[in-house]
Amino acid sequence: MRPFEYVRAETRDDAHRADGRIIAGGTNLLDLMKLQVETPERLLDVTRLDMHEIDEAENSVRIGALVTNSDLAAHPLIRKRYPVLSRALLAGASGQLRNKATTGGNLMQRTRCPYFYDTTQPCNKRAPGTGCQAIGGVNRILAILGTSDHCIATHPSDMAVGMRTLDARVEIETADGDTKLLPLDEFYRLPGDTPERETALEPGDLIVAVHLPDPPAGAQAYRKVRDRSSYAFALVSMGAVVSVENGKIASAAMAFGGLGPRPWRDHDAESVLEGETPSRALFDKAADVLLADAKGQGENDFKIPLTRRVVAAVLSDLTGVSQ
Amino acid sequence: MTEHLKMDEVQPRLLDETTQGAIHRPMPRPEGPLKVSGRATYAAEWKMDNAANGVLVRAAIPKGHYKVDASSVEAMPGFLGVYTDRMPRNAAQGTMNTNPAQIGDEIQYLGQPIAVAVAETFEQARDIAAALKIDYDRDDDVAAGPDTAQQVNEKDDPFDQGDLDRAMADAAHSVDATYTTKGHNSAAMEPHAALAVWDGDKLTVRASLQMLGYNRNELADSLGIDAENLRLLSPYIGGGFGSKLGISPEAIAASVAAKELGRPVRVVMTRNNVFETVVRRTETRQRLRLALDADGKLTGIGQENWQSNLPEEPFAEPVDLATHFLYAGANRRYGQHIAIVNRSAAGSVRAPGEAVGMLALENAMDELAEAAGIDPIDLRVANIPETHPENGKPFSSRSLAECLRQGAEAFGWSARQAPGARREGEWLIGMGVASAARTNILQESKARVTLNPDGTALVETDMTDIGTGTYAILGQIAAEMLGLPPEKVTVELGDTDLPKASGSGGSWGAASAGSAVFLGAKGIRRRLAERLGCTPEDLRLQDGVATGGNNRRPLAELMDAPLSEIGHLETGAKSNDVHQAGYGAHFAEVAVNTVTGEVRVRRMLAAMAAGRILNEQTARSQVWGGQIWGIGTALTEGLDHDPRTGHIVNNDLAEYHVPVNLDVPDLDVIFVEERDDDANPIQAKGIGELGLSGAGAAITNAIYNACGVRVRDYPATPDRIFSHL
C-alpha cells in the first residue's frame, strides 16, 4: 500500500474532488490498494454524507449510495416489491462483507480476473496497452459476451444484475452540481479498446443513489450458479421478472451475471418470449438469441450451455412449465 | 534418569489398568481459551520494540536469472535493506534435516522468493518490495506444466508383481480408467511467519513450524551456523497441514536480515506468498486398473501416476501408498512419472499420497462394484487380505471390515437406491462409500516428566501443537499415569531447548510424543513404587494418592522434592516386522442439481479405527477436519496454473475455494474400539490424516449414485457434471 492522504468528506463538495478517490465500505478498494492494483494518492471517505436512506417516492424507490448491502436486502419494501434484488444481494459475498459493502461501492467493484490482480503481469485494464493474459490463460470465470480482443473481464456484482433486471437508474452528481440519471447499460461501458474505462463516471462524479421504478408485473427470481455454496462469485447468474396473462407471456425481463463486462441484458431475447405461450422450446429460442454472439475462451466454454440450462429452468419456474 | 524403550515387543496395556479416568474421554484443549481470546502469542505477534519488518520479494518471471538494484529503493521511507543472500528457492521438505535448495541468482518459478525487503514497518517494507527494481535475464524455455515438460523422471524401479496385463485380459470384470486431480494448497489459517533475534553468534527464531528438531538443523545448515547456537520457539501454530514441516523462506530471510542489520527482524508471508511459495500438493494423473474374477475376488491392481516438481526437489507424492496393502490381488503394478516444471515446489500437504491416491482408487473400486453388480461394501470386505499382499508381513490391528459394517449400519446404507432413483424436485440424491487407510508410523521421541510433591506435574518436550490437541493429550497421558486430574498437569511445548520429540507430521505425533510422555511417567511410577514398597505392577495412583502392597499414602508423603524422568522412545523391530495402519470407512449423501450440476453434501459419516483413542474430542475434531478436506478435494479445491508461465493465479482465499460453512453438513464420527499392541506402548495409531483418506471418494461415489455421472476429474465443479445430465 502506497502512502496516501485520508480526507473525511463532510459535504458533497468535499467528495467531488477530482484528485481523490472515493472510499465507502472499503471491501474492494482496500484489497486492491494493498496489492497496488489501485494507488490513489488521496482517499475521500464519504461515509458521513447523507446518502443512507431508502425513500419511497411516487412510482419509484430511491436507494442512497451508502445503504449497505445487508440493509438493502433486508428492507421490507425491497423484500416485498423487489425480491429479485433482495435475493441477488443475499447471494453475494458473505454476511460480514455485506454489512460493510455499500450500494455505490458494489456498483463500482472491479473485476475478479486473476491477471488484473497481479501487478507484475500484463493487463490492459490495469496497465493499458500491456496486453490481456486472460486470453489464452486461466479464464474459467471470465466473460463470453461483450468482450473484445483487449479484455474478457466480467463485472462480478450480483446486486447489479438484480438492478439491471428492474431497469434501475444510477443517480450521479457531477462536480458542478448537475445530476444525471443513467440506466445501467449506459452507466457501464463495454471494454472495446479502452477496458480501463469501465463506467460513465467522470473525475469528480459521485454516485448518490440508485432509482428503482415500480416493479414490472409478474413473478421475480434470482438464481446463481457457483463453485461453492456461499462466498463465491457467479459462474452464471440470472435475474428475471416474467408475467403471464391468459397463457401467454405478457412481459419478460432477464439480466445475467458472470457472462459479460456488465450485468447483461438483451431485449431481443426478451421479445422472443413476449406474446408467446411458454414452453421449453420457446425458452431455448430466447437463449439462442441471447447467446448468438457468445464467444468461449476455452476454459469458460461451459458457460454457454450452462446459461441455456439456467434460462430454461428459471423461466420454467416463473411460468409454471414443467421441465 | 531416563526410561527407555525400543519398540521391539508388544507392551502391556497399562493405560487400561490405570484408574484416574483422565484419558479416552472427551476433553477440550486447555489452550483453547487463550487462542480464542487472542492471548496465545503466535510468531508474528511477538512484541519486540526494535524489530524491523521484512517482506518477501517475488520473482515476476518463471525462469531465468535476476539481479536486484537496491539503490532504486534506498530513498524510500523506512528503508533498511534488501537482502538476497542464502534465499531458498522453496521450503525444505519434511524431515529433510538439511538446507532447502538455495540456487543463487536463478529463478525457476514465478512467485519464487528472491529477496527480502526490510523496513521499519510492514507497510513500508511491502511498498519497497513492490518498487524494487529487478533486472531479469529471461529464459523463455518454460515448462509451465506436465504437458509441456521436456524432462520426465520415471521412478527407477516401478514395482511389478505377477502379470497385470494378463489378469486384466482374463478378468470377469475390470476397470481401466484415468483420473486427474488439481494441485492443492494447505491454506493454513496462520500465514508463515518468523521473528529472528541474534545475540552475538546465538540466534533465536520464533516461527510457525511443525518439526523443531529437524527445522533447527535445516535453518542452521541454510545459514552456515552451528545448530547448537540456534534456538527455535514455536509454542502455537495456526495450522500446518504439511506446509510448515520444513524450514521455509521467511525464517531464513529473517535470520539473514537480522544479522546484517544487527537488530531483530520479523518476516510474515502475505496470503499471496503462502499460495505461491509454500509447498503445493502436485496435480496428478492416475491410471487405475482393477481386475476381478467371477467369484468377486480381485486378481489385479494397477496404479500409475504422473505428477510434477521442480528440478532436484527430493519429494514425490506417494500416490499409491495405501494401494499396496489395502486390498488383495496377486498381480500388481505401479509406476511414477515426475515432470520437471517451472511451478512452485511440490511437497507434503495433509495426507500426502492418500488424499488424492485414495480418491482415485476408491472411485475405481466403486466403478468395479457397479460393473460386477456387487454392493461396494461387500466388494471391499471380500477383498481384505490376510497378510500384506506384496511382502507377506502380518498386519497389526486392522478393523476395516468392522468400520465398513458398523458405518453402514449407523449411516443407513441399506436405504441406498439405484442411480437416478431418488429425486427431490431438481435434485437427485445418492449415497457413496469409500475405505480409509493410512500407514501408521512411529518416530523417536523424548519428553521430560516432572512430578511435584504438591500433586502437580510438568511435561516438557520440543513437540509442537499445530492446532491438533497435543497440549491436551500429552497432559492427559501424564495425568492418567500419575493419577492426577488433567488440570494439575502443565505442558510446555515448542522449544528446542526441551527434549527432542518427533514433531507434528505424518500423523505420528500423538503416538510418538505420547509414548515418550508415557515412558517418562512410567519411570516416575517405578520410583514411587519403590518408595511405597510395592512392585510397579501393584502400584495404583489416583487423585494424588498412591496405593500398593498394603500401603496407601498421599504423594506428598512419598516425596519431598520433585521427581523427574525423561521418557525416550525408539522405534524397533515392530516398525519393520508388522505392517501397521489405521483404517476406516467414509459415507456421504449428496444432492446433485440436474440443471446446474451443483453438488451439495447433505451428511457424512466416518467410522474410524485408530487404536486407542486418547481424547475423543480432539480425535473427532481431526476426523471432522479430514471430512471437510474431503469435501474440498472432491468438490471445490484446485490450484489454477497459468498455461504459459506455470504461475498459480488463484493465489488468494477468494478464488482458491476451501469449503465454507454452508458446504459442510452435519458430520458424524464413530470410533471402532481397538488397541494396537504392535504400534507403541500406548496402543494408539495416527488419526490426523486418516480422516481425509478416502473421504472425497465417498462424495464422488455418491454423485454417481445420485445421477449416474462418473466424474474422474477433480474437483467435481458444476461444469464437470451438468454437461452429462
Ligand SMILES: Cc1cc2nc3c(=O)[nH]c(=O)nc-3n(C[C@H](O)[C@H](O)[C@H](O)COP(=O)(O)OP(=O)(O)OC[C@H]3O[C@@H](n4cnc5c(N)ncnc54)[C@H](O)[C@@H]3O)c2cc1C
Ligand atoms: C471475498 C469477497 C467475495 C465477494 N463476493 C461477492 C459476490 O459473490 N457477489 C458480489 O456481488 N460481490 C462480492 N464481493 C464484492 C463486494 O460486494 C464488494 O467488495 C462491495 O460491494 C464493494 O462495496 P464497498 O462499499 O466496500 O466499496 P469500496 O471498496 O469502498 O469501493 C469500491 C469502488 O467504488 C467506488 N465508490 C464507492 N462509493 C462510491 C460512490 N458513492 N460514488 C462513486 N464511486 C464510489 C470507490 O471509489 C471504489 O473504486 C465480494 C468481495 C470479497 C472481498
